Amino acid sequence: MPELPEVETTRRGIAPYIEGKTVQDVVLRQRRLRWPVPARLQSALPGQVVISVGRRGKYLFLCTAVGTVVIHLGMSGSLRLVGHDEPAGKHDHVDIVFAGDIVLRLRDPRRFGAVLWTSRPPLQHKLLAALGPEPLGEAFDAEYLYRRSRGRRLAIKPFIMDSKIVVGVGNIYASEALFRAGIRPGMAAGRLSRPRCACLVSAIREVLAEAIEAGGTTLRDFVSGEGRPGYFQQALQVYGRGGEPCEVCATAIRQVMQGQRATYYCPQCQR
DNA sequence: CAGCGCCCCTGCCCGC
DNA sequence: TGCGGGCAGGGGCGCT
Numbered sequence: 001m002p003e004l005p006e007v008e009t010t011r012r013g014i015a016p017y018i019e020g021k022t023v024q025d026v027v028l029r030q031r032r033l034r035w036p037v038p039a040r041l042q043s044a045l046p047g048q049v050v051i052s053v054g055r056r057g058k059y060l061f062l063c064t065a066v067g068t069v070v071i072h073l074g075m076s077g078s079l080r081l082v083g084h085d086e087p088a089g090k091h092d093h094v095d096i097v098f099a100g101d102i103v104l105r106l107r108d109p110r111r112f113g114a115v116l117w118t119s120r121p122p123l124q125h126k127l128l129a130a131l132g133p134e135p136l137g138e139a140f141d142a143e144y145l146y147r148r149s150r151g152r153r154l155a156i157k158p159f160i161m162d163s164k165i166v167v168g169v170g171n172i173y174a175s176e177a178l179f180r181a182g183i184r185p186g187m188a189a190g191r192l193s194r195p196r197c198a199c200l201v202s203a204i205r206e207v208l209a210e211a212i213e214a215g216g217t218t219l220r221d222f223v224s225g226e227g228r229p230g231y232f233q234q235a236l237q238v239y240g241r242g243g244e245p246c247e248v249c250a251t252a253i254r255q256v257m258q259g260q261r262a263t264y265y266c267p268q269c270q271r
Numbered sequence: 272c273a274g275c276g277c278c279c280c281t282g283c284c285c286g287c
Numbered sequence: 288t289g290c291g292g293g294c295a296g297g298g299g300c301g302c303t
Contacts, residue, residue: 153273
């Protein structure tokens with residue numbers, strides 16, 4: 001479900017409600033997520049104040065004085081704020097219960113998500129230490145993309161979806177950014193010229209920033225922490241539009257598979 | 272190392 | 288209406 005805009009929308013939705021709040025309890029109904037949810041969460045977290053809600057790539061952090069809860073939403077995860085008496089559904093696996101009738105509830109039908117605990121600085125965590133730059137940060141620029149892509153034969157679409165290159169670009173926004181940049185998704189990353197790298201960096205930044213502004217993309221059931229859907233799906237130009245006319249040139253949008261993921265592009269506008 | 276394919280899991284939609 | 292197959296917004300891991 002969530003790419004960077006949806007994770008950031010979630011972060012912004014929950015942060016004002018839980019920052020400064022004290023955790024009372026942790027309820028684990030299903031510990032078998034991508035990795036087992038550590039039982040240490042239940043001993044370490046109650047009594048702690050959530051100092052801040054952070055994000056790195058698609059990982060969210062709940063920071064406390066003694067450690068950090070690291071959350072990944074996988075394909076189908078969502079975090080919602082609910083009241084104490086809201087009955088838990090079949091896929092509501094983890095609750096973090098706060099003082100003041102606030103429960104942060106993780107729902108994840110496919111259980112590809114993760115809830116971890118680290119007592120060290122979260123960016124030193126094994127899963128986070130090797131991540132590439134933030135797409136909206138200064139380090140992600142044309143020169144960086146040009147340099148990293150030299151000598152790479154991998155197609156540009158899976159290349160920009162590699163979190164070691166740049167974080168947060170998932171399957172929807174990879175297709176959208178390549179459309180905006182006019183680049184064929186199957187082109188070898190190493191063959192992109194410097195100007196085209198600049199164009200792609202701009203396209204990635206723009207599409208992600210606009211999606212965050214719109215509250216993310218709701219394809220099936222994404223909702224923010226406050227329960228609101230995103231509306232960026234209305235702005236999608238190629239994703240999910242196989243066979244439909246391109247908005248720019250009316251050529252039929254093509255759908256192909258790249259590494260078991262669907263890719264959408266306009267064969268006329270993207271070269 | 273780069274590059275690929277395989278999974279983890281449930282739900283839903285489509286075609287027969 | 289029932290059922291099997293394929294696909295879904297991620298990404299770590301193991302193999303070549």
